[in-house]
Amino acid sequence: xxxxxxxxxxxxxxxxxxxxxxxxxxxxxxxxxxxxxxxxxxxxxxxxxxxxxxxxxxxxxxxxxxxxxxxxxxxxxxxxxxxxxxxxxxxxxxxxxxxxxxxxxxxxxxxxxxxxxxxxxxxxxxxxxxxxxxxxxxxxxxxxxxxxxxxxxxxxx
Amino acid sequence: xxxxxxxxxxxxxxxxxxxxxxxxxxxxxxxxxxxxxxxxxxxxxxxxxxxxxxxxxxxxxxxxxxxxxxxxxxxxxxxxxxxxxxxxxxxxxxx
Amino acid sequence: xxxxxxxxxxxxxxxxxxxxxxxxxxxxxxxxxxxxxxxxxxxxxxxxxxxxxxxxxxxxxxxxxxxxxxxxxxxxxxxxxxxxxxxxxxxxxxxxxxxxxxxxxxxxxxxxxxxxxxxxxxxxx
Numbered sequence: 001x002x003x004x005x006x007x008x009x010x011x012x013x014x015x016x017x018x019x020x021x022x023x024x025x026x027x028x029x030x031x032x033x034x035x036x037x038x039x040x041x042x043x044x045x046x047x048x049x050x051x052x053x054x055x056x057x058x059x060x061x062x063x064x065x066x067x068x069x070x071x072x073x074x075x076x077x078x079x080x081x082x083x084x085x086x087x088x089x090x091x092x093x094x095x096x097x098x099x100x101x102x103x104x105x106x107x108x109x110x111x112x113x114x115x116x117x118x119x120x121x122x123x124x125x126x127x128x129x130x131x132x133x134x135x136x137x138x139x140x141x142x143x144x145x146x147x148x149x150x151x152x153x154x155x156x157x
Numbered sequence: 158x159x160x161x162x163x164x165x166x167x168x169x170x171x172x173x174x175x176x177x178x179x180x181x182x183x184x185x186x187x188x189x190x191x192x193x194x195x196x197x198x199x200x201x202x203x204x205x206x207x208x209x210x211x212x213x214x215x216x217x218x219x220x221x222x223x224x225x226x227x228x229x230x231x232x233x234x235x236x237x238x239x240x241x242x243x244x245x246x247x248x249x250x251x252x
Numbered sequence: 253x254x255x256x257x258x259x260x261x262x263x264x265x266x267x268x269x270x271x272x273x274x275x276x277x278x279x280x281x282x283x284x285x286x287x288x289x290x291x292x293x294x295x296x297x298x299x300x301x302x303x304x305x306x307x308x309x310x311x312x313x314x315x316x317x318x319x320x321x322x323x324x325x326x327x328x329x330x331x332x333x334x335x336x337x338x339x340x341x342x343x344x345x346x347x348x349x350x351x352x353x354x355x356x357x358x359x360x361x362x363x364x365x366x367x368x369x370x371x372x373x374x375x376x377x
Contacts, residue, residue, distance in 0.1 A: 018217075018327060020321040054342050064334075074279060075304040082284035089293060091355035093367075096363040114338035119300040120292075120345045123366060130366040132345060132355065134296045139360075160271055162262075164309060167275040171301070171314065174282035178294070186291045186348040192284065193340050194298045198278070200329065201309050217326045223329055227336040235346045 004054040008038050010052075053104055057154045068151065073114055074138065078117040082136060090136045093122065096129045096144050105155035112147050161208045168202045187235055198225030267315040274308030280303055291348055292355040295341060306330075306355040 011149040015030040041047055049055055081087055100106050110129055118138035123130040128135070133139035179191040184207065200219045207215025236242060277300055284297030310330040317323045354361075 014328075017321065017324045041353055071303050075300050078284075078300055079277065079280045082287060082300075084295060087288070089289070089357060089358060090359045092290060093355070093358065093361040093363050094360060095362040110342070111335075111338040113301055114299075114342050114345075115334075117296050117303060120295050120299070121342055122345045122349045125366055128366050130349075130363060132292055132295075134293055136359075158273065160268060164271045164275055164312075164336070167279060168309075170279045171282035172287050174279075174286050178285045181286075184291055184348070184353065186344055186351070186353065189285070189292060190291065190294060190298050190344050191263055191285065193299050193344070194282075197302050197306055197333065197337070198282075201278075201306055204310070204313060204329065208316065211254075213322045213325075216322060220325065222331050223336070227332075227340055231339045231343055231347065234343050237352065 003047040003054060004038050004042060005090045006054050007041060007047065008034055011037055039076055039103060047103070049104060051109050053155055055102075056104070057156075060154050063150055063154050066113055066114065067147075070147075074118045077137060078134060085151050089134065090139075091138075092133045094131050094133060094139050096131045096141075097150055098127055098129055098154055108155065109148055109151045110153065113144065116147075134153050158209065159204050165202060165205045165209060167204065168198055172198050173204070184235060189230060192233070193226065193230045196222065196230070200226070263315045267312040270308045270312035270315065272304050274312060277301070277308065278305035290356045291344075291353060295345055299337075299341055300334065302341065306333050306337075 011034040012030060015034060019026065019030065021027075038047075041051065063099050079091070098109055099107055100109055106124070111145055112128065113121045114130055116135045118137075120132045121129050122132050129143075131139075169238045175191050175195050175198065179188055179195065182188060203215050203222060207213055207219070210218035232242065281297045281299075281301035281331050284300065285294050288294045289296055307330055311335075314323050314326050317326065
């Protein structure tokens with residue numbers, strides 16, 4: 001039930017952001033279509049932690065801004081590799097253990113690794129990721145542990 | 158205004174470089190990667206052209222393009238992996 | 253009204269900085285897409301465009317619009333690229349991995365640690 005209300009609020013906020021009209025007729029059409037979508041989603045049994053991630057902590061935007069800083073730093077590192085005269089490529093496929101508890105935590109961790117330029121998650125098996133790293137610095141285990149620690153702080157309330 | 162024209166020009170140069178990779182190849186995955194990047198750059202060009210022509214409606218088109226670009230990338234990769242659009246990956250694993 | 257003019261000037265400068273940095277990252281990424289030797293390293297060049305370049309340019313546009321619906325739409329585009337970008341990148345990397353492509357000059361390979369010793373199941377239609 002909480003999830004249905006959460007999805008309804010999110011859908012209606014999206015409607016308002018995209019339409020920008022506040023006439024009663026259009027607003028009621030928006031409410032009706034959002035209600036219909038929530039009904040369809042509940043019929044398809046989609047109202048779970050995956051579709052409506054209300055279990056995540058509200059500090060998620062803080063995590064995103066920290067991740068933004070990390071992304072910027074590693075983007076500078078990758079740019080240096082691209083622009084250097086002799087590209088110092090040390091391509092590696094490394095195993096990264098994922099200590100997180102929930103599926104959503106694994107997804108956020110793997111996507112964070114992929115978002116950071118210089119590392120890409122290639123394959124995922126339970127509890128482990130195969131990560132492709134462009135350089136030696138990008139493959140440092142401490143960097144991955146730092147990300148995992150911060151994801152663990154936001155994955156459950 | 159000058160700023161938006163400058164960023165649009167820079168994005169066009171980037172698109173030309175991406176098109177070089179799209180034509181040179183050599184593997185399918187290089188091309189899919191180039192198409193995906195091309196789509197991201199198109200979204201940015203559409204948004205900045207909306208500012209240049211002062212028609213913010215372009216942003217809706219840019220958003221739609223971002224959605225279609227993501228779906229098409231996944232669809233191309235799925236097709237070349239399973240050679241079909243129809244069956245789900247789960248039923249493929251069981252077969 | 254002096255304050256308003258100052259604010260506009262500050263926002264223009266902020267936009268100019270983010271556009272310059274974002275545009276530079278986009279151009280470097282596109283250059284890397286042409287220059288790097290194989291698909292695995294090119295994925296990282298595309299990652300530079302998809303994350304830093306795109307988000308910074310969208311941020312610079314947001315400085316120019318103030319608090320309007322347009323800003324909200326730009327933020328939505330940014331959020332969407334932020335969420336789907338890594339998924340598409342992972343899909344390309346995973347597809348080329350399954351197809352059997354391996355990076356050139358591979359220094360360290362711990363594939364066996366993750367996938368085990370057994371050969372991967374063939375993906376035939």
